[in-house]
Amino acid sequence: MTPRAQAGLIARFLGRSRGHFAFAAVGLVVGSATLAFFLALSLGIRERVLNRLYPVNQAELQVEQVRLFGLGMEVPTRLDEASMAALESLPGVTGAYPKQRSRFQAVLWGGHEVIGRDARVEAFFDGLDPALIRDELRATEAEVLGPERTGTACASDADCGAGGRCDAGACLRRTLWDTFRDPGGRLACRADPGCPAGQACLNGHCGVPCGEGCAAGSACVQGECLRTCATREPPGHADGGDGMAQPSLAGVEVDPGRSREPPGHADGGDGMAQPSLAGVEVDPGRSNDPCDPGEACLGTGAARVCRRLSCRLDDPRQAASDDPEVIRGRVVPPGDGAAAGLPGRCPEGTYCATDGLLAANGACEAPLPVLVSPFLLEVYNRVAATALDLRRISGLEVLLGVPFAMKYGESYFVEDDPVAQRAIRRCRIAGFSPKAMDFGFTIPLDSARRANAMLRGRDAASEYTSVVVTTARNEDLPRMIDDARVLGLVPAPRSEEARKAANMLLILTLVFALVSLVILGISAINITHTFLMLVTERRVEIAVYRAVGARYLDIRLLILGEAAALGALGGVAGVAVAWACGRAVNVLAASVLGRVPGAPSDLFLFSPAVVAAGLFCAVLFALVGAWVPARRAARTDPATVLSQG
Amino acid sequence: MIRVEHLVKAYPGQAVDGGGARLPAALRDVSLSVGRGEFLAVVGRSGSGKTTLLNILGGLDRGWTGKVEVGGQDLASLRDRDLSLLRNRTMGFVFQAFHLLPHLTVQENVTLPAWFGPTDRDRADADLRAREALQRVGLLHRAPDRPTHLSAGERQRVAVARALLNRPRILLCDEPTGNLDGATGSAVLDIFLELNRRDGTTLVIATHEPRVSEAAGRVIVLRDGRIAEGTE
Ligand SMILES: Nc1ncnc2c1ncn2[C@@H]1O[C@H](COP(=O)(O)OP(=O)(O)O)[C@@H](O)[C@H]1O
Ligand SMILES: [Mg+2]
Numbered sequence: 001m002t003p004r005a006q007a008g009l010i011a012r013f014l015g016r017s018r019g020h021f022a023f024a025a026v027g028l029v030v031g032s033a034t035l036a037f038f039l040a041l042s043l044g045i046r047e048r049v050l051n052r053l054y055p056v057n058q059a060e061l062q063v064e065q066v067r068l069f070g071l072g073m074e075v076p077t078r079l080d081e082a083s084m085a086a087l088e089s090l091p092g093v094t095g096a097y098p099k100q101r102s103r104f105q106a107v108l109w110g111g112h113e114v115i116g117r118d119a120r121v122e123a124f125f126d127g128l129d130p131a132l133i134r135d136e137l138r139a140t141e142a143e144v145l146g147p148e149r150t151g152t153a154c155a156s157d158a159d160c161g162a163g164g165r166c167d168a169g170a171c172l173r174r175t176l177w178d179t180f181r182d183p184g185g186r187l188a189c190r191a192d193p194g195c196p197a198g199q200a201c202l203n204g205h206c207g208v209p210c211g212e213g214c215a216a217g218s219a220c221v222q223g224e225c226l227r228t229c230a231t232r233e234p235p236g237h238a239d240g241g242d243g244m245a246q247p248s249l250a251g252v253e254v255d256p257g258r259s260r261e262p263p264g265h266a267d268g269g270d271g272m273a274q275p276s277l278a279g280v281e282v283d284p285g286r287s288n289d290p291c292d293p294g295e296a297c298l299g300t301g302a303a304r305v306c307r308r309l310s311c312r313l314d315d316p317r318q319a320a321s322d323d324p325e326v327i328r329g330r331v332v333p334p335g336d337g338a339a340a341g342l343p344g345r346c347p348e349g350t351y352c353a354t355d356g357l358l359a360a361n362g363a364c365e366a367p368l369p370v371l372v373s374p375f376l377l378e379v380y381n382r383v384a385a386t387a388l389d390l391r392r393i394s395g396l397e398v399l400l401g402v403p404f405a406m407k408y409g410e411s412y413f414v415e416d417d418p419v420a421q422r423a424i425r426r427c428r429i430a431g432f433s434p435k436a437m438d439f440g441f442t443i444p445l446d447s448a449r450r451a452n453a454m455l456r457g458r459d460a461a462s463e464y465t466s467v468v469v470t471t472a473r474n475e476d477l478p479r480m481i482d483d484a485r486v487l488g489l490v491p492a493p494r495s496e497e498a499r500k501a502a503n504m505l506l507i508l509t510l511v512f513a514l515v516s517l518v519i520l521g522i523s524a525i526n527i528t529h530t531f532l533m534l535v536t537e538r539r540v541e542i543a544v545y546r547a548v549g550a551r552y553l554d555i556r557l558l559i560l561g562e563a564a565a566l567g568a569l570g571g572v573a574g575v576a577v578a579w580a581c582g583r584a585v586n587v588l589a590a591s592v593l594g595r596v597p598g599a600p601s602d603l604f605l606f607s608p609a610v611v612a613a614g615l616f617c618a619v620l621f622a623l624v625g626a627w628v629p630a631r632r633a634a635r636t637d638p639a640t641v642l643s644q645g
Numbered sequence: 646m647i648r649v650e651h652l653v654k655a656y657p658g659q660a661v662d663g664g665g666a667r668l669p670a671a672l673r674d675v676s677l678s679v680g681r682g683e684f685l686a687v688v689g690r691s692g693s694g695k696t697t698l699l700n701i702l703g704g705l706d707r708g709w710t711g712k713v714e715v716g717g718q719d720l721a722s723l724r725d726r727d728l729s730l731l732r733n734r735t736m737g738f739v740f741q742a743f744h745l746l747p748h749l750t751v752q753e754n755v756t757l758p759a760w761f762g763p764t765d766r767d768r769a770d771a772d773l774r775a776r777e778a779l780q781r782v783g784l785l786h787r788a789p790d791r792p793t794h795l796s797a798g799e800r801q802r803v804a805v806a807r808a809l810l811n812r813p814r815i816l817l818c819d820e821p822t823g824n825l826d827g828a829t830g831s832a833v834l835d836i837f838l839e840l841n842r843r844d845g846t847t848l849v850i851a852t853h854e855p856r857v858s859e860a861a862g863r864v865i866v867l868r869d870g871r872i873a874e875g876t877e
Contacts, residue, residue, distance in 0.1 A: 005760045005768060016748055544744050547705060548807070549733025549761035552725045639706035642740050643696045643819070 001554040010561045017534055021566055024530040027523020028570030028618045029577060034516035036578035036614035040604040041585075042509035046502065048600035052136070052434045053498045056474045059481055060099075060495035061087075062466040064488050077488030079464040081197070087469055090483045092476030097129040098464035100448045104455035105411030108427070110404025116391045122412050124440030127448020128371070130181045132468055137177035137371070137431040144396045144432070148172050176400055179369045180430045182446035184292035186308045186363035187454050188355040196453040197462040205363075206453070217290070219305055226305035227290055229297035294350040294364035296342070309342070309364040310334065311352035316360045319352075319424045320405070327351040327426070331364065357407075357422045367403060369430035371442040377432075402429045408455055421455065435468075466492050520621040523570075527563065527625030535559065535633040542633055543641035552634045559630035560623055567622025571615035578614065579606055646815060646847045647679040647702060652711035654697050654870075671697040672709070673870040681814075682845040684838075686861035688853055693867040695851035696819050702849065703738055703817045704728045716814065733761055737808030741820040743800045745792035745807075752788040755779060755806045762811070771810070778806035782836055798829025805836055816840065818850040822857060834860060 014021060054060065063077045077083075079098070087096040101124075108123040142148065150173050152159070154166040163174025187206040189195050195206035202209060207224035214225035291297050291306035298307045311329040313319060318326050328345040329352030346352050346364035354362035377393055385392045393399060406425050409417030416422065427443070436442040453461035469484070471477050481491060491499070535542070542555055550558075582604035589603060655670035671694045679685050687695050700706040701713060704720055707728075713720045716735045720728065732738075745754045755778055759771035779785045782802035792800055801821060808816060818837070822830035834857060840846045850857060858864045866873045 001761045002763070002765045004765055005762075009760060540744060541746055544746060544757070545761060546729070547703070547732060547738050547744075548758040549729050551729040551761075554729075554761060637706075639700040642705070642738075642742070642744055643700065644742070 001550060001557075006554070006557055006561055009558060010565055013558070013562050014565055020530050020534060024523075024527045025566055025570040025573070027519065027526050028567055028622060029574045031516050031520030031523050031621065032571045032574030032614040032618035033577040033581070034519055034574075035513060035617055036575045036606070036610055037581055037604075038509060038512035038516065039610045039613055040578060040582060040606045042505055042512075043607055043610060044600065044603045044605035045505060047605050048603070050498055050502050050505065054495050055470075056502070057471045057477060058468055058495075059477055059499070060466050060468045060492040061481075061484050061489040062492045064485075064490045079467060079489070080462055083464075083487060083489070084467065086487055087467060087484065087489075090469075090480055092471045092473065092480055093469055094472050095132075095470045097132040097468045097470070098445065099126050099128050099466045099468065100445060100452065100461070100463075101126045101465040102448060103452050103460045104409060104417070105414055106406050106408045107410045107412060108404055108406045110427075111402060113402055114391070114393055114398050115385070119390075123406050124437060125370075125448065126437050126440070126442055126465065127445035128435065128442050129445045129468075132470075133180070133371070133433055133435055134177065136433060136435070137180055138175075140396075140432055141175065141177045141400075144400065145173060148175060176369075176430045179428075180371065180444060181369070182444040182450075183366035183368065184295065184308070185353060185365040185447075185450060186310075187450055188359075193458045194453065195458060196449045197458055199453075206450075219303060221299075221303075221305050221307075226307065229291050229304050229306050293366035294346060307334075309346060311346050311362055311364050313352055313354060313360045313362070316354060316358055319354050319357070319362075320407075324351070329362070329364075332361070351426050353425060354423065356420050357424070358420050365425075367426035367428040368443045368447050370404075370427045371431050371433050371436040372399065372429055373434060373436040373438050373441075374432050375434065375438050376436075376441075396432050399429050400431070403427065404429075408451065417455065423454070425451070468495075517617070520617055524621040524625035527566070527622055528628055531559065531563065531626045531629035532632065535629045535636075538633075539636055539641050542636045543638035546636065546638040547642060555634040555636070556630045559633045560626055563622040563626030563630070564619050567619035568615060570622065571618030574618055575606070575611050575614040579604075582606070646681045646683070646716060647677075647849070648712070648714040649678065649698075649702070650676045650712040652676070652698075652701065652709060652713060654694075654701060654706070654709040669869055671870050672701070675711075675867075675870070675872055677865060677872065679847060679849060682841070682847055684841045684848040684860070684862040685850070686858040686864045687849065687851040687867060688858050688864055689867035689873075690853065694870040695867055697870075698867070699817050699819045699849065699851050703736055704732050705738075729761070730763060733758055733763075734811055735813055735815060737811070737813040737816045739801070739804050739808050739816065739818040739821045741823040743792075743797075743804045743824075745800055745803055747791065747793050749792075750788065751779070751784065751790050751792060751795070751803050752776075754792060754803060755810055757807060758810045767811075774810055774812075775806070778809040779803070781809065781840075782806045796829070798825050798832060801825060801829075801833050802836065805833065809840070812844075813846070815847045815849070818848070820852055821850065822852065822854055830854070831856070 063079050084096045084098060087093060106123040106125075107120065109118045109120040112118045150160070150164070150171045152171040153169055154160050154164075154171045155169075157164065157166045160166050160171035161173070165172045187195060187199075188204060189201040189206050192200045195201055198208065199206040200209040202224045203222065207226075208214070208218075210220035210223050210225055214220050217227060218225045219228045220226075292308075295306040295308050297304050299305050310332040312332045313327075313329045318329070321327050325345075328350070330345055331342050333342055350364040350366045352362050353365040354360060374396070377396070377399070381392050384390065404427050406427060407422060408425060409422035427441075433442070449461045467489070469480060471480050484490070542550075545555065545558075582602075586602055586604070590601065652672055652675040653670055654672040659668045659670045675694075675698065687698060689695050697706070701709055701720075702715060704715070704723070715731065718727070718731060720731075723731065745751075746757070749757070752772070752775055755775040756768075756771045759768045759774070762768065776785060776788065779788055782805050784799060784802055784806065787795060787799060787803070792803060795803065801824070805821070816837070821837070822833055825833060837848055837850065838860060841848050848861075850861065852858060
């Protein structure tokens with residue numbers, strides 16, 4: 001008997017005993033549905049909740065706390081650049097991404113755009129290497145705001161809404177994930193220890209000293225390494241005949257006479273007294289690359305570098321203003337008087353960050369990009385909004401881009417720093433991540449280091465609070481954690497919790513898988529009964545098959561094939577039921593939990609493996625159940641059966 | 646075509662030698678041979694062992710001793726696969742109780758042997774062959790009907806058509822007219838005779854009806870599992 005003939009006969013068989021089979025398959029459906037349901041739930045929670053906290057190939061480490069009589073005492077290990085290098089050299093480690101907490105008191109206010117009035121709270125934050133989180137931010141943002149390619153056709157950027165871009169005739173929406181990087185800023189100082197490690201106090205502010213030379217992409221200007229830049233020139237303007245054309249910008253006056261100086265003079269050591277600061281591009285957007293917002297590309301020819309714009313407020317108290325125009329202040333030309341070409345105020349999107357509460361002087365800076373934990377939003381919505389009668393935050397999207405302000409050095413809990421050391425900095429919400437601080441927020445690592453250096457000096461800015469270590473493969477992680485112990489580093493509570501939760505989930509999954517296997521086992525017994533009955537009912541039929549040429553094996557395969565088909569149908573139905581139940585649970589969860597920000601809208605992940613497992617187990621148990629009946633069917637003695645009149 | 650030597654068949658509870666308190670064996674030292682194209686009638690009273698003999702010849706029954714050769718093949722040495730092929734290709738079976746499958750149509754019943762052929766080609770022209778076979782037994786017009794709607798005589802003719810599907814060289818019939826009345830039994834017998842004369846099909850028919858044995862070329866009589874007499 002050929003496989004095709006088998007299939008044909010099986011199809012007939014199945015159709016004929018529909019009633020019996022439907023009954024026999026109920027157990028299979030329930031069993032495989034249970035299996036698929038819990039596997040999908042487990043996978044969904046792992047992928048969409050746990051792995052967001054910590055992917056399976058990552059762990060967060062911190063300095064080991066030796067507990068003495070209930071007191072947390074740190075063994076004298078420092079988590080600094082040296083530890084990073086040691087970690088990165090461990091086998092299997094692909095990266096070490098440090099985190100640094102804020103080490104000073106701060107308060108924040110803002111948010112009236114979303115909650116109706118300004119919140120004023122103590123501010124805690126930490127700094128995180130943007131590289132660790134970039135992909136995740138992008139994915140989360142796409143979930144909240146939709147795909148980056150909106151699908152709208154466009155002719156220019158103007159067609160694409162605020163912040164949108166026109167790329168090859170199609171709109172790209174405003175993106176925020178890419179703004180999560182240190183926007184840079186000027187840190188006023190008196191001496192080197194007031195600057196982060198690797199920087200020195202140069203000309204009254206922190207900068208990278210030239211020393212033995214500057215890194216690629218930067219040039220030495222007045223002892224400080226500054227990024228080089230080359231502003232693009234509008235076509236047709238590259239004239240002047242002297243080969244040193246300047247970008248002509250609307251409203252910017254260019255002094256051709258001064259710019260004719262040879263570029264070699266740029267770092268001639270005679271201070272800012274150079275006529276080379278004329279060319280300015282004030283657009284803080286992408287055309288300012290590679291300069292940060294608040295910087296301008298100044299200089300001539302090849303010696304053009306990014307310089308942060310100095311600024312001044314009429315009154316130091318204006319720093320606390322809510323008026324975005326007021327806080328832009330006025331740009332102060334450098335001491336060399338190269339006012340020409342400089343914008344009047346800090347460029348759009350930046351503000352004048354003053355050196356302190358008492359200072360009117362400062363530098364143009366973009367607000368710090370801030371990540372918020374979805375958990376914090378949940379707490380706000382569930383507790384704060386109700387208790388304080390504030391507006392609930394409906395979803396993550398309303399928070400994206402929301403600005404607020406921080407006052408460094410003040411606190412509701414502890415004594416404030418001396419007023420001269422306090423300062424106001426602006427922030428803007430750039431995204432959401434479960435990796436952001438639970439009670440606080442997260443900014444780029446370099447921004448946090450600068451803030452810590454500003455308030456607490458170099459030492460505070462060079463020690464990290466924890467480090468997220470990534471390994472090439474998941475299997476490398478346990479060994480890495482063991483190795484790191486030698487360095488005095490242990491998993492951070494949150495990382496440890498994630499691992500414990502993952503283990504717990506694994507156990508629960510196994511338990512429920514076992515339960516569903518028991519259900520399937522029972523249904524296998526049920527199938528045995530049904531098939532034994534059917535085989536007895538069909539004795540004559542099977543005997544006739546044998547008489548007209550069916551082999552022993554043909555009969556066995558017929559019965560087993562029937563069982564397999566039944567199992568497959570039951571499995572498909574089971575997975576479908578599981579899927580439907582999953583939908584229902586999602587709806588239920590959504591209505592019970594409310595719209596918990598950051599909570600996955602779909603708790604289930606019906607991966608191909610889950611579907612395959614549901615189908616496979618249903619088929620397997622159907623086959624197991626039909627094994628004995630198939631043998632009995634094949635052993636039907638045609639001589640006896642057919643001779644009976 | 647068929648050769649049987651010293652065939653002994655004892656069902657459970659039967660003694661091979663027939664001694665003691667136990668029942669005698671169903672077949673006791675049966676030897677016979679059937680030539681190609683021959684029409685052999687096996688007669689004997691009920692319980693004499695006719696059915697047992699036919700089942701053994703047809704490879705449906707494997708628990709016996711002695712030597713049985715069908716179409717040059719030693720049945721005892723054949724594996725299940727080859728024996729099944731032999732049943733499928735070389736032999737056709739007709740039972741007293743017809744054994745048509747009630748959930749299939751007449752046409753499908755006749756096609757049945759094709760399902761169990763070793764190649765897919767077996768089923769390619771099965772419908773055509775089934776119609777031919779039905780034509781031979783004069784029931785082409787009943788092809789789409791269910792067997793339950795047929796009379797006893799018609800059912801047996803359909804069973805004959807089923808046996809003919811793969812054009813077997815040997816037809817084994819166990820009291821094919823036993824459940825039929827005179828007229829319909831004659832009709833079935835006529836079909837057998839024609840098959841034997843025109844196609845040279847070897848016929849072995851177990852019967853206790855004189856009109857069948859009279860039509861046969863040769864008759865052997867079984868009595869209590871032994872060949873009591875045989876006529877050439
Ligand atoms: N399946 C069986 N089990 C036990 N004894 C059987 C079986 N089939 C037939 N017999 C016995 O074998 C003998 C021969 O029976 P059978 O071949 O059916 O005779 P017939 O077909 O001539 O009526 C009888 O005595 C019968 O009782
Ligand atoms: Mg009989």
